[in-house]
Amino acid sequence: MRLYFIHGGKRVWLSAWLQTSGWPVILIPLAITYLHRRATDPATKLFYMKTPLFMAAAIVGVLTGLDDYLYAYGVARLPVSTSSLIIATQLAFTAGFAFLLVKEKFTYYSINAVVLLTAGAGVLAMHTTSDKPAGESSREYMMGFVMTLGAAALYGFILPLVELTYKKSRQEISYTLVMEIQMIMCLLATVFCTVGMLINKDFQAIPREARDFELGDAKYYQVVVWSAVIWQCFFLGAIGVIFCASSLLSGILIALLLPATEILAVIFFQEKFQAEKGVALGLSLWGFASYFYGEMKENKKKKLAAPQTLMPPSNNPVGNA
Numbered sequence: 001m002r003l004y005f006i007h008g009g010k011r012v013w014l015s016a017w018l019q020t021s022g023w024p025v026i027l028i029p030l031a032i033t034y035l036h037r038r039a040t041d042p043a044t045k046l047f048y049m050k051t052p053l054f055m056a057a058a059i060v061g062v063l064t065g066l067d068d069y070l071y072a073y074g075v076a077r078l079p080v081s082t083s084s085l086i087i088a089t090q091l092a093f094t095a096g097f098a099f100l101l102v103k104e105k106f107t108y109y110s111i112n113a114v115v116l117l118t119a120g121a122g123v124l125a126m127h128t129t130s131d132k133p134a135g136e137s138s139r140e141y142m143m144g145f146v147m148t149l150g151a152a153a154l155y156g157f158i159l160p161l162v163e164l165t166y167k168k169s170r171q172e173i174s175y176t177l178v179m180e181i182q183m184i185m186c187l188l189a190t191v192f193c194t195v196g197m198l199i200n201k202d203f204q205a206i207p208r209e210a211r212d213f214e215l216g217d218a219k220y221y222q223v224v225v226w227s228a229v230i231w232q233c234f235f236l237g238a239i240g241v242i243f244c245a246s247s248l249l250s251g252i253l254i255a256l257l258l259p260a261t262e263i264l265a266v267i268f269f270q271e272k273f274q275a276e277k278g279v280a281l282g283l284s285l286w287g288f289a290s291y292f293y294g295e296m297k298e299n300k301k302k303k304l305a306a307p308q309t310l311m312p313p314s315n316n317p318v319g320n321a
Helices: 002-006 012-018 023-040 051-077 080-087 090-102 108-125 138-168 175-200 202-212 217-244 247-255 257-269 275-305
Strands: none
Touching: 002 051, 002 217, 002 257, 012 051, 012 175, 012 202, 012 217, 023 175, 023 217, 051 080, 051 138, 051 175, 080 108, 080 138, 080 257, 080 275, 090 108, 090 138, 090 247, 108 275, 138 217, 138 247, 175 202, 175 217, 202 217, 217 247, 247 257, 247 275, 257 275
16 A cells, blocks of 8 residues: 555545555455355255345445545654554454454453553654655654554444344354345445545546556556455454454454564565564564463363363273273
8 A cells, every 4th residue: 555655646545545446356266165065955045144144234235434534644754663562552443343243252461462452553753754755744643643543543433333233133153144235245345435536536547557657557456456456355363263263363363464564664665674663573573472461361261161071980890900
């Protein structure tokens, strides 16, 4: 996403639109699963989703569209290493909303992780102008910071909301249905962003922007297409983990992108890595480690508390002897 803006891209709504516009990609695995079902059951339905679940997915989709815009705005204004540190705070928001919406239990370690991640964002906030891109005003930079933090908070709400949708659904949730939910979510998010693009006249600007792109128009379209495809893989993984485990684990896995993003931003974009970013990264990694350690301890307790299966006494007189 940042590559697009660094080399001449200026359309925030377009960048937001790309995050979900690849939704037709989901039709491929859906078609494969349908053909597989049809081979054993010719009367199988094309789509499983019923109206209540469709409405819930549509609402989450509109919220996702808004989140896409907030995130794209932040990426347009901030260096990758900064925006990724702010986005990592979504774990704190996910934990809070998971507690409120799906009654996720808190432990000392999860609370510690939330505090550390929030502190990391606070460290960055105190040094908001030290890595401001050239030619960008302090107001634009601050707006990028606030919008990215807003995106983290909103996505921290969306993940538990998806989990709540699964739990409240009157349909049995299968992974095929999960893909259908993703398709509807991304479709509605794309519609939301399409309205923004039409108002901003982004579609008319694409050919001109491609010609002026510093890497060439062919690379411009490659960046656009692959962004859309990769984002679909991300969404499928994010809501798939919620189906298999929980929204909190999904948030943790997303937050674990942070170290890789920090390193890649320095390598490929030659971004500055000041002391405050190092402190924020350290606090974030400490938070991750705290959470995972707590999860390991909880899992160990559950295993010890689980009733042991006893072997029935043998009826073999030799064995009994």
